[in-house]
Amino acid sequence: MKAQLHKLPISSDASFLFKTLECDYFANPWHFHKEYELVLIDKSKGTRFIGDHVSHFTEGDLCLIGSNIPHLFRNNEEYYAKNSKLKARSVFIHFRKDFLGNHFFDTPEMKLANKFLENPSLAVDIRGKTKKYIINKLYAMNDEKPPQRLLSLLEILVRLSLSTELKPLLSPGFSANTSGDSDKINHVFQFIMRNYTEEIYVQEIASKLNMSVPSFSRYFKHHTRKTFSDYVTEIRIGHACRMLTEDNYSISEISFQSGFDNLSNFYRHFKKVVGVIPKEYKNRFLKPTT
Incomplete structure (x- = not known):
């Protein structure tokens, strides 16, 4: 699909x-x-x-x-x-x-x-x-x-x-797979967007698509060139970056509301995806210079 x-x-x-x-x-x-x-x-x-x-x-x-x-x-x-x-x-x-x-x-x-x-x-x-x-x-x-x-x-x-x-925006050497329809992958995207602030189990979405976990994992990586886990993490980090711009939340609140189960895990993934820790991101990109 x-x-x-x-x-x-x-x-x-x-x-x-x-x-x-x-x-x-x-x-x-x-x-x-x-x-x-x-x-x-x-x-x-x-x-x-x-x-x-x-x-x-x-x-x-x-x-x-x-x-x-x-x-x-x-x-x-x-x-x-x-x-x-x-x-x-x-x-x-x-x-x-x-x-x-x-x-x-x-x-x-x-x-x-x-x-x-x-x-x-x-x-x-x-x-x-x-x-x-x-x-x-x-x-x-x-x-x-x-x-x-x-x-x-x-x-x-x-x-x-x-x-x-x-x-x-695309990875070097990206090659589009552009035949057929999109129902299945759209269902996956919608599931992620509805649930990324909660704990997501790959078994659940695989079951919804009547696929085994290994088959779903291969299918998802074929379409996105990323693992399901990495993809969900990027969605969560993107949500955290958006919350940081609003200047109304503590780092711990942002971590929890972005779907991370503990603060150290959030810091580790944020640094890996963005390149800096959340506080540095906020100070470097969002605070006006004087």
């Missing part, structure tokens, strides 16, 4: 899709499409699964996902509550490499952009001045006529191809 192929509704009178989407929560399953996807999270928080990468997302996050790279954006559980008044909003562009013709990116002037787009493991988090530039472009595109939008997209791609402010 693999990622679903989505055929995107690009209009016959446009060469790419530009759209602002507002909804109660992001609802697409684990899926892929031939089009590249540039996506700005304008509103909402949650967890993003892109290839073998998993991390939390929040307002202002901007990333580019390459052609045929499977992905899923899932909002936090409070967005799915019956009486929730929360909203999710994104601004995105879907485009194919040939949106300007089959040979446009073969021209000498587009050599760097062509090399950038040809990367089979293309999935990057966009940061710094490049991020600010592209976000301003995306907002401006709302009011632009089609010819202006076309030029804006080209300017964005040129800026990306020259930027040093891109963080690769």
Whole structure:
């Protein structure tokens, strides 16, 4: 059971899709499409699964996902509550490499952009001045006529191809497995997101899928290139990082609410995943300088 192929509704009178989407929560399953996807999270928080990468997302996050790279954006559980008044909003562009013709990116002037787009493991988090530039472009595109939008997209791609402010999201050599449907792996992701703050037993999810533990472990690693345990740990650490930004909780509270059974275990895993201890993370990245 693999990622679903989505055929995107690009209009016959446009060469790419530009759209602002507002909804109660992001609802697409684990899926892929031939089009590249540039996506700005304008509103909402949650967890993003892109290839073998998993991390939390929040307002202002901007990333580019390459052609045929499977992905899923899932909002936090409070967005799915019956009486929730929360909203999710994104601004995105879907485009194919040939949106300007089959040979446009073969021209000498587009050599760097062509090399950038040809990367089979293309999935990057966009940061710094490049991020600010592209976000301003995306907002401006709302009011632009089609010819202006076309030029804006080209300017964005040129800026990306020259930027040093891109963080690769996929493991080196990642190869997408993109045939079949996604029901089973989506069920696994949903189970993790509902239960990661509690103790999770691999036997339970394997049983739900009518699989033995060894078979499930092989299946999960085949799709994510990580063990089930490591994957759940990364989700928990991502949740802890989000709680650290809110500045309302003690380290012990964060440890417990992120699903860790003791503080030393939390510190060990946090240092392994993030590279620093929680307090240092908070001081280094979240405290304003004076």
